[in-house]
Amino acid sequence: MSDFKSFKLLPSVLNEIQKKGYIKPTTIQAKSIPALMQGYDLLGIAQTGTGKTASFSLPIIDRLARVQNKLTAFQVRALILAPTRELATQIHKNICSYSKGSKVNSAIVIGGLRKENQIEELKDGMDIIVATPGRLMDLMSGGHIRFDELEVFVLDEADMMLDFGFLEDVKTISARLPEDRQTIFFSATMPRQIEELAKKLLIEPVKVQSAPQSTTIEKIDQLVYFVEENDKMLLLLSLLEDESIERVLIFCKAKYGVLNVVEALEQNGISHGEIHSNRTQTQRDQAIADFSAGEIRVLVATDIAARGIDILDISHVINFNLPDDATCYVHRIGRTARAGKDGVAISLCGERDLALLRNVQKKIKKVIPTVLDHPFHKEFPPLKVKKKKVGSSASFRERKRPSQAKKRAKKKFLENL
Numbered sequence: 372m373s374d375f376k377s378f379k380l381l382p383s384v385l386n387e388i389q390k391k392g393y394i395k396p397t398t399i400q401a402k403s404i405p406a407l408m409q410g411y412d413l414l415g416i417a418q419t420g421t422g423k424t425a426s427f428s429l430p431i432i433d434r435l436a437r438v439q440n441k442l443t444a445f446q447v448r449a450l451i452l453a454p455t456r457e458l459a460t461q462i463h464k465n466i467c468s469y470s471k472g473s474k475v476n477s478a479i480v481i482g483g484l485r486k487e488n489q490i491e492e493l494k495d496g497m498d499i500i501v502a503t504p505g506r507l508m509d510l511m512s513g514g515h516i517r518f519d520e521l522e523v524f525v526l527d528e529a530d531m532m533l534d535f536g537f538l539e540d541v542k543t544i545s546a547r548l549p550e551d552r553q554t555i556f557f558s559a560t561m562p563r564q565i566e567e568l569a570k571k572l573l574i575e576p577v578k579v580q581s582a583p584q585s586t587t588i589e590k591i592d593q594l595v596y597f598v599e600e601n602d603k604m605l606l607l608l609s610l611l612e613d614e615s616i617e618r619v620l621i622f623c624k625a626k627y628g629v630l631n632v633v634e635a636l637e638q639n640g641i642s643h644g645e646i647h648s649n650r651t652q653t654q655r656d657q658a659i660a661d662f663s664a665g666e667i668r669v670l671v672a673t674d675i676a677a678r679g680i681d682i683l684d685i686s687h688v689i690n691f692n693l694p695d696d697a698t699c700y701v702h703r704i705g706r707t708a709r710a711g712k713d714g715v716a717i718s719l720c721g722e723r724d725l726a727l728l729r730n731v732q733k734k735i736k737k738v739i740p741t742v743l744d745h746p747f748h749k750e751f752p753p754l755k756v757k758k759k760k761v762g763s764s765a766s767f768r769e770r771k772r773p774s775q776a777k778k779r780a781k782k783k784f785l786e787n788l
């Protein structure tokens with residue numbers, strides 16, 4: 372399958388794809404769309420940036436446009452569940468543009484927006500809703516969402532649901548859905564709990580996988596700067612003097628980290644936006660829109676707020692701190708080098724980051740080249756490998772049960788005492 376026409380999507384849907392300028396389906400689309408058009412469940416292992424949103428949205432819009440059900444109050448036909456408001460907003464935007472030529476309507480159900488407006492929007496029923504778990508559960512408990520006519524359920528970024536502690540909510544929500552439905556499950560990684568969840572939610576799914584993430588990472592020029600924690604800000608500002616850093620996403624571990632960086636950028640007249648939990652949804656959306664439009668050069672973010680955002684032309688990602696989780700590093704740097712372009716990922720590594728850097732390098736199976744030629748370079752002593760404590764809980768768990776021979780020997784020994 373090498374072109375969209377072969378999927379036999381409705382002309383109205385095909386037309387919108389053409390308007391968006393998509394010429395060829397991405398790998399994940401070529402594998403998913405035919406299976407979904409036939410009504411199969413789908414298990415997709417793919418990251419943002421692979422075209423996965425269109426891979427599930429197009430068949431859903433096609434399906435709903437073909438048979439126009441009359442809905443009563445608060446009924447929905449397709450539910451797309453995403454872990455963050457940003458991701459939900461992005462999915463909803465895509466759906467709005469793909470469904471322009473059809474009568475399929477959609478709404479967003481996320482926190483940070485007025486609940487009353489969302490309820491009003493749903494009062495005559497809605498074909499598609501894109502939701503985050505918290506607000507969805509809130510509306511469900513008030514009787515403002517009904518799933519008795521639900522045909523399709525999409526769980527997007529399932530592994531992030533786990534990381535953000537939404538797994539129980541996802542289970543509660545899926546337990547309320549009709550058994551007879553099509554289920555689409557996307558996750559970037561497959562930890563055990565997510566695999567178990569997929570087994571429960573899907574019936575004989577078609578399995579699809581995008582090219583392994585490493586091929587994307589190969590296009591990213593990764594660099595590490597060793598620096599004292601106190602010098603990180605000065606190093607960051609000196610890096611930003613380089614005008615080839617056109618559009619940069621800076622990651623900090625927590626919101627106070629973002630606030631410190633933002634203050635320094637402000638003092639130095641560098642145009643910037645910020646996304647973290649202290650900002651309202653409108654402020655976050657505005658920052659992402661300004662950054663996408665190139666009106667600001669720097670976007671400073673926490674992992675949670677930035678997860679899943681898809682902005683083309685990010686030339687650089689800077690990790691002000693390394694993340695606690697090595698998978699998160701891969702997600703962060705994957706914000707650059709999108710759509711076949713190159714990108715640079717710079718990590719500022721203080722003494723506290725050393726162990727995290729070691730985990731990252733293990734994960735990506737590569738030693739990240741160090742930049743030595745900068746005024747803040749700091750040599751750190753090599754990391755000490757911790758020895759296991761005798762009798763620690765880890766060694767206790769690892770003890771094997773004694774063999775029968777050993778038990779007999781012990782009994783004999785005790786008898787001889």
Ligand code: AMP
Binds near residue numbers: 392395400418419422
């Ligand atoms: P996603 O992985 O769904 O976040 O999509 C990543 C980006 O790829 C989005 O900006 C989409 O608009 C774009 N995209 C999706 N499918 C295609 C395609 N077949 N050709 C070109 N761009 C696409």
